[in-house]
Amino acid sequence: MSVREKFDTELHSTQDQLIQLSTMAVKALGKSIDALLNHDVDAALQVIEDDIHINRLEEELNDRVILLIAKQSPVATDLRRLIVMIKVATDMERVGDYAVNIAKDTIRLGKEEHVPVIAQIEKMHRLAATMLMKVIEAFVEEDVAKAKEIADLDDQVDALYGEVLTQLMLAGGENPAQISQVTQLAFIGRYMERAADHATNIAEQLFYLVRGRHYDLNK
Numbered sequence: 001m002s003v004r005e006k007f008d009t010e011l012h013s014t015q016d017q018l019i020q021l022s023t024m025a026v027k028a029l030g031k032s033i034d035a036l037l038n039h040d041v042d043a044a045l046q047v048i049e050d051d052i053h054i055n056r057l058e059e060e061l062n063d064r065v066i067l068l069i070a071k072q073s074p075v076a077t078d079l080r081r082l083i084v085m086i087k088v089a090t091d092m093e094r095v096g097d098y099a100v101n102i103a104k105d106t107i108r109l110g111k112e113e114h115v116p117v118i119a120q121i122e123k124m125h126r127l128a129a130t131m132l133m134k135v136i137e138a139f140v141e142e143d144v145a146k147a148k149e150i151a152d153l154d155d156q157v158d159a160l161y162g163e164v165l166t167q168l169m170l171a172g173g174e175n176p177a178q179i180s181q182v183t184q185l186a187f188i189g190r191y192m193e194r195a196a197d198h199a200t201n202i203a204e205q206l207f208y209l210v211r212g213r214h215y216d217l218n219k
Helices: 003-037 041-072 076-109 118-141 144-174 176-211
Strands: none
Touching: 003 041, 003 076, 003 118, 041 076, 076 118, 076 176, 118 144, 118 176, 144 176
């Protein structure tokens, strides 16, 4: 096997590791929302416990990329691809962190009946999860058209987040006893909005990988 073939094999293996990390992070986000909706403290605790695997995988991927750069001295597209992999892994690790934060908020809320805004938060999650799954597909396929579609979905998440904040402020004003829940749900809405932003960040990294230029897809 030639040096180039060895490099390509290691590159593909690293990309597979990135897909695994991404899948774990998106699943963790879904599990945290399910725990919230079902008032399931045990499931929330499991999300927190499982986060160590996401963190460990990100560290392994980063070490692997650094070693590849040090040993192979890649240039041009190969170097961009490796750098982008590190950035995408960081974005996905943050998504896993949001899942942990939501799980902690779920534990704080306990069995308290949710205010109606929970439906919008659930919808935010569906959109954010769709964006995250699609952007990884786009990354693997190097499909910038699909990446642009993902950025467009971010506007819908932002609009929902605005609705969530408005309804939470109304709910808190009408019933001061719900202030604690209102605060927790506002944080959760923010985590969902940020998860969608990370999907857009990855889409922008894909544009950089394919075209060698930085684009702001939120404009």
